Amino acid sequence: MSVYLGLGSNLGDRRDHLRRALQQLGESGVVLRRVSPVVESPALLPPDAPSDWNRPYLNLVVECEVGASPEQLRGWIKRIEQQMGRDNGSRWSPRPIDIDILLWGTERIATAELTIPHPDLTRRSFVLTPLLALEPRLTVPGLGERTVLDYSQALNHAIPLWMGIVNITPDSFSDGGEFTSWERIAPHVDAVVQAGAQLIDIGAESTRPGATPLSAAQEWTRLEPVLVRLLERYRYDPLRPWLSVDTYHPEVARQALDLGVDVINDVSGLTSPAMRELAQSSAAQWVAMHHVSIPASKTQTLPADCDPVATVEQWLVQHLEDWDKAGLNLGRIIFDPGIGFGKDALQSLQLLRHIGRLRQHGLRVLVGHSRKSFMHSFAAADKTARDLTTVGASLKLCAQGVDILRVHNIPMHLTAYRGWAHL
Numbered sequence: 001m002s003v004y005l006g007l008g009s010n011l012g013d014r015r016d017h018l019r020r021a022l023q024q025l026g027e028s029g030v031v032l033r034r035v036s037p038v039v040e041s042p043a044l045l046p047p048d049a050p051s052d053w054n055r056p057y058l059n060l061v062v063e064c065e066v067g068a069s070p071e072q073l074r075g076w077i078k079r080i081e082q083q084m085g086r087d088n089g090s091r092w093s094p095r096p097i098d099i100d101i102l103l104w105g106t107e108r109i110a111t112a113e114l115t116i117p118h119p120d121l122t123r124r125s126f127v128l129t130p131l132l133a134l135e136p137r138l139t140v141p142g143l144g145e146r147t148v149l150d151y152s153q154a155l156n157h158a159i160p161l162w163m164g165i166v167n168i169t170p171d172s173f174s175d176g177g178e179f180t181s182w183e184r185i186a187p188h189v190d191a192v193v194q195a196g197a198q199l200i201d202i203g204a205e206s207t208r209p210g211a212t213p214l215s216a217a218q219e220w221t222r223l224e225p226v227l228v229r230l231l232e233r234y235r236y237d238p239l240r241p242w243l244s245v246d247t248y249h250p251e252v253a254r255q256a257l258d259l260g261v262d263v264i265n266d267v268s269g270l271t272s273p274a275m276r277e278l279a280q281s282s283a284a285q286w287v288a289m290h291h292v293s294i295p296a297s298k299t300q301t302l303p304a305d306c307d308p309v310a311t312v313e314q315w316l317v318q319h320l321e322d323w324d325k326a327g328l329n330l331g332r333i334i335f336d337p338g339i340g341f342g343k344d345a346l347q348s349l350q351l352l353r354h355i356g357r358l359r360q361h362g363l364r365v366l367v368g369h370s371r372k373s374f375m376h377s378f379a380a381a382d383k384t385a386r387d388l389t390t391v392g393a394s395l396k397l398c399a400q401g402v403d404i405l406r407v408h409n410i411p412m413h414l415t416a417y418r419g420w421a422h423l
Contacts, residue, residue, distance in 0.1 A: 002033075003066045003073070004103040004134075006118070006127050010043055010057040011094040015239055018060060021080060021097045022238050028076040031065040035238045036130035037198035039159050042422050046092055055094050056418075060239070061102065061130035070104055070114055077101070102127065108142045117141055122151040129159040132403065133198075136364055137331040153359055153401055157421070160398055162413060163199040163244065163406040164192035165370065168222055169206045185226060193241050195411040199404070201265055202226060203246035207295040207341075216249035223252065227259055244287070248294055250274035257282055263334075267341070268294050269319065270333070276326045279333075287334045287366055288323075290315050292342025301342050308347035309354045312337050316361055334404065335363045340372045348374035352393060356400040364403035369393055371408055383408075391416045 005025070009017040018038065026032055038060045045053055066073055077099045084097045102118045109116040117140050121127055128148055131138065136149040152158045166189060168180055189200060204222035205214045214222075223245065234240035244263035245256040250272060253264045257278070263285045266275055270288040279286045290312050293300040302308055316335055324330060337358060339348045352369060359365050371386040379389035387409040394405050394413055398420065407413050 001066050001105050003030075003064050003101065003105070004131065005030075005062050005064060005077075006059065006100045006102050006130075007062065008057045008059045008098040008126070009096055010055040011096045014058040017084060017096045018058060019238060020084060021099060022062065024080045024083070025062075025064070025076070025099075028080070029067065030073070030076070032062055032238070033065060034063040034134050036061040036133045037161055037242060038239050039126055039129050039161070039198070040196060040418070041126035041159060043094075044092065049092055053092065053094055056422075057126065059126040059130060061127065061134060063134055070101065070109055070116060071111075073101065074114060102131075103138075103140070106141050117143075122148075123155075125152065125155050125157060125159045128152040128155070129161065129403075132364060133161065135331060137362070147362070149362065149364065152403075155401075157398075158401045158403070159421075160402055160417075161198045161404045162196065162410060162417075163201050163366070163404055164189075164197040164241075164410040165406060165408050166192075166200055166202045166226075167206070168202065168204050168226055182226070182229060186229075189230065192410045196414045197241060197410045199242045199244055199263065200230070201244040201246050201263075201406060202230070203265075205247070207248075207267055213295060216251040219247060219249055219252050220255055223247075223256065224259075227256060227261065231260055248272075248275075250278055253278055257284055263287065265289075265336075267291060267338075269338075270323060270328075271319070276323070276328065279323075280327050280329075283332075285332045285334060286328075287336050288319065289336035289341065289368075290338040294341075301344055302347055304344070306347075308343055308350050309357055312351060313358060313361075316358065316363075320361060320363075330362065333363055334366050335361075336366045336368060336406075339367065339369045340374060343374075345374040345376060348372065352397065355397060355402055359401060359403075366404040366406060367397055367402050368406035369397070370406065387412055395420050 007018055007021055038058050041057050041059060043054055043057060081097055086095045086097055100118055101116055102121050104116045128151055131148045132152055137147045139145060139147055170180060204219045230243060242262035244265050245261050246265040247253055248266060248268035265287040267289045269291055270276055270279060302311055337351050370390045375389050379385050390407060391413055397405060
């Protein structure tokens with residue numbers, strides 16, 4: 001039986017508690033299939049809660065196979081919670097571990113001890129965001145055809161995922177040459193992961209205007225040693241960040257998938273037959289980006305008199321039909337409107353202001369706006385100023401419900417986001 005469980009911890013070493021709980025679930029006979037990224041959320045508290053209860057939670061969702069009955073699984077969960085130090089005090093008090101049965105296949109269960117689907121599943125962003133990462137088109141038994149993505153989009157505050165950028169290039173527009181050796185890459189990735197990023201996007205070819213294109217072989221020569229070391233670094237950690245490769249070469253995407261990466265960030269927008277074939281046959285997730293040219297060109301842009309939001313939206317609708325006809329699993333596709341790729345500064349700003357319109361087509365939306373040239377008229381050119389301006393834009397995108405934000409300075413962003421989220 002396919003079952004989804006929600007796990008949370010807001011006491012002690014939260015990540016270690018989540019790891020221990022997953023291990024003990026496995027030792028109890030639960031087969032762990034997929035583990036979502038970990039997201040942080042403020043504690044849910046009653047009005048009279050003591051101040052020291054206000055401890056942020058770490059949350060995840062795990063898809064698993066269970067051969068036992070719901071009642072037996074509930075018994076295993078209660079035993080694990082007790083062994084890990086959860087007491088029977090107030091349901092709102094801090095706890096080392098909290099495990100809930102969210103979904104039990106397509107069944108609805110209502111007994112004195114169990115209500116499945118979990119009655120709060122569709123109202124809690126700290127459950128929906130991890131579920132979205134695993135199965136955005138999942139429907140909740142007994143609640144019609146609305147998907148978990150639909151429910152997430154209806155919330156006032158949906159928790160985003162954060163994608164950290166690692167450009168192992170000598171010529172990227174803002175950080176070219178900074179991360180061309182493992183001695184520079186490793187501490188950067190450590191800082192990004194420690195700050196809370198759920199995804200790491202690794203690129204070996206710059207797609208800025210004027211960049212020199214690489215062959216697939218040249219790109220792979222840069223990528224392979226870094227990917228091998230990162231995959232080995234996180235191989236045994238169930239809470240590891242998801243690794244993404246930023247490429248438009250099908251040969252590079254195929255080799256990265258063979259190594260075990262989780263996401264292919266295709267800046268060519270899943271427009272090539274070879275990329276579509278890979279996406280159709282792979283279990284990985286795919287970012288499809290709108291673009292006018294790759295690499296980006298200052299001379300190839302959308303017409304100045306067009307509505308950029310309507311134009312990008314029309315492109316998405318057409319390609320959704322193409323991807324569906326090609327047999328792609330649309331639940332594994334994430335749409336990126338391609339800020340700066342064939343849009344002038346005002347067109348990019350207009351897209352960012354109305355990004356919510358692009359979320360109505362059944363796909364998650366990723367935005368890569370960090371340090372880009374649309375800021376040139378109101379931000380200084382140095383990286384610190386661009387990072388601060390990017391943070392301001394990112395919080396506005398969070399308010400519009402963007403699913404994934406791809407940024408350079410993850411520690412700065414997560415620090416600002418926590419303040420915004422808690423308020």
